[in-house]
Amino acid sequence: MSDTPAQAPSDRTRVVRYNWLARYDRQTVEAILDATPLAHVGCMMNGVPFVTPTFFWREGDRVYWHGSTAGRMFKALESQDICLTVSLLDGLMLARSAYNFNCNFRSVMVVGRARLISDAEEKREKLRTFVNSLIPGQWERLRPAHDKEITATAIAWLPLDEASCKLRSGPPEDDDEDYAFPAWAGVIPIRYQVLPPEADPRNTAGIEMPADVSRFTLG
Amino acid sequence: MSDTPAQAPSDRTRVVRYNWLARYDRQTVEAILDATPLAHVGCMMNGVPFVTPTFFWREGDRVYWHGSTAGRMFKALESQDICLTVSLLDGLMLARSAYNFNCNFRSVMVVGRARLISDAEEKREKLRTFVNSLIPGQWERLRPAHDKEITATAIAWLPLDEASCKLRSGPPEDDDEDYAFPAWAGVIPIRYQVLPPEADPRNTAGIEMPADVSRFTLG
Numbered sequence: 463m464s465d466t467p468a469q470a471p472s473d474r475t476r477v478v479r480y481n482w483l484a485r486y487d488r489q490t491v492e493a494i495l496d497a498t499p500l501a502h503v504g505c506m507m508n509g510v511p512f513v514t515p516t517f518f519w520r521e522g523d524r525v526y527w528h529g530s531t532a533g534r535m536f537k538a539l540e541s542q543d544i545c546l547t548v549s550l551l552d553g554l555m556l557a558r559s560a561y562n563f564n565c566n567f568r569s570v571m572v573v574g575r576a577r578l579i580s581d582a583e584e585k586r587e588k589l590r591t592f593v594n595s596l597i598p599g600q601w602e603r604l605r606p607a608h609d610k611e612i613t614a615t616a617i618a619w620l621p622l623d624e625a626s627c628k629l630r631s632g633p634p635e636d637d638d639e640d641y642a643f644p645a646w647a648g649v650i651p652i653r654y655q656v657l658p659p660e661a662d663p664r665n666t667a668g669i670e671m672p673a674d675v676s677r678f679t680l681g
Numbered sequence: 682m683s684d685t686p687a688q689a690p691s692d693r694t695r696v697v698r699y700n701w702l703a704r705y706d707r708q709t710v711e712a713i714l715d716a717t718p719l720a721h722v723g724c725m726m727n728g729v730p731f732v733t734p735t736f737f738w739r740e741g742d743r744v745y746w747h748g749s750t751a752g753r754m755f756k757a758l759e760s761q762d763i764c765l766t767v768s769l770l771d772g773l774m775l776a777r778s779a780y781n782f783n784c785n786f787r788s789v790m791v792v793g794r795a796r797l798i799s800d801a802e803e804k805r806e807k808l809r810t811f812v813n814s815l816i817p818g819q820w821e822r823l824r825p826a827h828d829k830e831i832t833a834t835a836i837a838w839l840p841l842d843e844a845s846c847k848l849r850s851g852p853p854e855d856d857d858e859d860y861a862f863p864a865w866a867g868v869i870p871i872r873y874q875v876l877p878p879e880a881d882p883r884n885t886a887g888i889e890m891p892a893d894v895s896r897f898t899l900g
């Protein structure tokens with residue numbers, strides 16, 4: 463397989479619409495995945511391609527997510543190909559024509575066959591990585607996880623083999639003849655804002671907030 | 682059908698996991714849908730339940746979204762049931778145990794059979810509503826849409842008949858025996874931030890930004 467950024471890893475991941483916004487290189491895939499912990503997973507259940515919002519984390523060339531071992535998604539996903547999508551809305555773009563309205567965004571779609579992790583020690587290790595990917599060192603500060611909690615937790619993963627990205631940034635693009643039209647055009651930038659952490663009123667006296675908690679960012 | 686908030690509109694929309702967070706009443710559905718223009722649509726295409734990030738808007742008891750009449754989703758969606766999910770991440774919740782980590786969120790899943798709008802005048806009217814739902818009055822300020830632009834645009838809609846919500850807010854919930862454990866617990870609030878609009882450098886001289894542009898909010 464070639465290194466060319468414009469080379470899709472498979473037919474079903476080749477961007478067709480607005481394909482000049484497409485990227486397939488691992489660096490871009492990872493940069494978008496690492497910018498947010500929120501994904502939407504598409505999985506056929508009960509005859510419907512349900513879209514489930516879920517946290518995810520990345521380790522090397524895999525994305526992981528977790529839930530209940532009793533959850534319907536974790537029962538359904540090993541017998542079908544699924545899609546995990548991550549998207550970031552970076553701005554609303556106002557053009558001079560309605561047709562050229564658009565948005566600035568970054569998105570990744572990963573498709574493939576997910577696998578579940580069954581080994582308890584491996585699950586514990588993955589959950590540690592999950593927690594610490596959000597707040598470094600936090601796992602070690604917590605009440606240690608009970609075995610039955612690990613048992614109750616399902617962890618799925620998808621390889622990043624079939625991933626595609628789309629990215630749009632910058633000002634609006636109007637048709638040449640429309641630039642003279644007297645409508646205001648521009649971008650309204652949008653991003654996530656992380657507000658100061660709020661301590662649980664039930665925290666025991668004298669507990670200090672770990673510095674890593676206040677360093678949490680996303681977007 | 683009963684007015685009880687806890688009454689799901691159908692079997693496949695009845696929340697099973699963490700069902701104490703469920704709501705099905707129209708007021709809650711609309712409040713969440715009206716808080717953001719971004720949805721993720723699940724549609725089976727090419728054997729995969731693809732999740733497509735897309736703008737949507739609500740009119741009464743329907744959600745609408747748009748794209749290319751040549752797009753694969755608009756060709757696929759009338760022959761299957763699909764799912765449109767809207768989610769808002771409101772905060773990261775740190776508990777004293779990893780198992781009780783969670784997030785504050787609002788989400789809606791709408792399932793059903795989508796329909797396409799074919800009538801050109803109806804499409805034009807819907808697109809006007811779409812643009813003006815983001816920036817009131819903006820459609821009237823734009824270069825009028827050409828007929829071929831309307832023809833190139835597909836619009837799909839789903840009824841809100843089968844919609845479910847999940848909402849979580851407030852501080853973390855730990856097991857009783859864990860409240861004495863000396864780990865910092867609390868919430869990191871997250872929201873969308875809308876930054877000041879940036880004018881297109883190619884705007885014609887003397888064009889002023891409409892006041893409604895600077896009033897745009899989401900979340």
Ligand SMILES: Cc1cc2nc3c(=O)[nH]c(=O)nc-3n(C[C@H](O)[C@H](O)[C@H](O)COP(=O)(O)OP(=O)(O)OC[C@H]3O[C@@H](n4cnc5c(N)ncnc54)[C@H](O)[C@@H]3O)c2cc1C
Pocket residue numbers: 474475476477478479480549550551565567568569570571625626627628719731733734735736737746747748749752753754
């Ligand atoms: C925040 C946001 C808002 C959007 N709003 C709209 C909207 O209102 N209307 C609209 O038409 N489109 C919108 N898009 C783009 C949309 O997600 C699709 O890219 C587009 O609709 C084309 O879909 P398709 O299935 O026809 O693509 P195709 O190009 O036919 O898809 C082929 C392959 O390209 C890849 N691909 C397609 N889309 C994406 C993507 N977004 N990210 C990564 N890989 C992708 C996948 O591997 C897919 O299998 C939005 C995207 C984002 C991130």
Ligand SMILES: Cc1cc2nc3c(=O)[nH]c(=O)nc-3n(C[C@H](O)[C@H](O)[C@H](O)COP(=O)(O)OP(=O)(O)OC[C@H]3O[C@@H](n4cnc5c(N)ncnc54)[C@H](O)[C@@H]3O)c2cc1C
Pocket residue numbers: 500512514515516517518527528529530533534535693694695696697698699768769770784786787788789790844845846847
């Ligand atoms: C921002 C965010 C992050 C999340 N992170 C995680 C995570 O990391 N792990 C995890 O397990 N779950 C997470 N969830 C919850 C997740 O979306 C599901 O609700 C949960 O996983 C149960 O899925 P299920 O298919 O087993 O649900 P079931 O309860 O079996 O689903 C039955 C029906 O309930 C309704 N329903 C289910 N989930 C939702 C929802 N979110 N919104 C509206 N209606 C719904 C649908 O109609 C569905 O058909 C997150 C939700 C949000 C909004």
Ligand code: HEM
Pocket residue numbers: 479480483554555560561562563564565628736747748749750752808809811812815826830831833834835
């Ligand atoms: C109101 C604000 C609007 C926003 C935020 C918006 C946003 C978008 C986005 C993000 C895309 C996807 C581009 C891509 O694939 O990367 C898109 C596609 C499209 N939009 Fe809009 N749009 C808006 C209004 C309109 C209107 C009013 C029309 C028609 C008059 C229109 C016609 C189209 C068409 C035809 C496509 C498909 C392009 C293609 O795949 O070739 N849009 N829009």
Ligand code: HEM
Pocket residue numbers: 517528529530531533589590592593596607611612614615616698699702773774779780781782783784847
């Ligand atoms: C790291 C941060 C974590 C976050 C942000 C998080 C978030 C969530 C969310 C939002 C849900 C869905 C609840 C619902 O359905 O409304 C969930 C479910 C679940 N989480 Fe986590 N979680 C985290 C870590 C963990 C860890 C470390 C474990 C195990 C030790 C765990 C075990 C579970 C289980 C078992 C469920 C399923 C609950 C059920 O459906 O009954 N989580 N988590």
